[in-house]
Amino acid sequence: METGKVDEAIEHYPRALALNPDYSEACNNLGEALTGKGLVKEAIAEFEKAVRLDPGYVVAHANLGVVFGRSGQTDKAIFHLRKVVEGKPDAADARSNLAQALAEKRDFREASLQLEEAVRLSAGRDPVALFLLGRIYAELGRSAIACSRTTRH
Numbered sequence: 001m002e003t004g005k006v007d008e009a010i011e012h013y014p015r016a017l018a019l020n021p022d023y024s025e026a027c028n029n030l031g032e033a034l035t036g037k038g039l040v041k042e043a044i045a046e047f048e049k050a051v052r053l054d055p056g057y058v059v060a061h062a063n064l065g066v067v068f069g070r071s072g073q074t075d076k077a078i079f080h081l082r083k084v085v086e087g088k089p090d091a092a093d094a095r096s097n098l099a100q101a102l103a104e105k106r107d108f109r110e111a112s113l114q115l116e117e118a119v120r121l122s123a124g125r126d127p128v129a130l131f132l133l134g135r136i137y138a139e140l141g142r143s144a145i146a147c148s149r150t151t152r153h
Contacts, residue, residue: 009033024053028060035063040071051080058087062094069101077101085114092121096129103136112136 013030017023031046044067050060065081068074081098088094095118102111115133122129 006033006036010037022053024050024057024060027053028057028063031060031063035067040067043067051083056087058084061087062097065097065101069097069104074101074104078105090121092118092126092129095121096126096132099129099132099136103132103139108136108139112140 010030010033013026013033016026017030020026027046027050031043031050034040034043034046044064047060047064047067050057051064054060061080061083065077065079065084068080069077078098078101081094081101084091084094085098095114099111099114099118102108102114112133115129115136118126118129119133124130
């Protein structure tokens with residue numbers, strides 16, 4: 001969203017929703033604008049409305065996953081990030097986000113699987129996924145693998 005236009009967006013999205021209350025994209029976009037203003041509770045309510053209206057709306061699930069992850073609600077983040085991976089199995093960034101949440105819960109095995117797939121999907125070009133995978137391998141006691149996997153790509 002263009003800098004300086006967030007307030008205008010927050011003003012206009014409710015108007016669109018008044019005309020069409022089932023407009024899930026407007027709910028999601030309003031949630032993004034509210035997130036930009038630091039209004040996290042309000043943003044979550046809009047993202048949740050978007051997924052109620054369209055349960056397969058991957059972008060809204062991704063937004064919920066990120067916001068819940070940032071606010072320490074890891075179980076909710078994992079739930080929504082799994083929905084993203086189910087809906088877009090080829091999205092490397094979604095797998096990395098899911099892996100981060102799983103690592104917060106100390107589920108390093110599943111986190112490593114998600115990151116390995118993210119690295120594969122990005123053809124080894126995602127430095128964040130490689131870094132996280134190295135950290136996860138270290139947690140799993142697989143330091144030698146961590147060094148070889150994160151430096152050969």
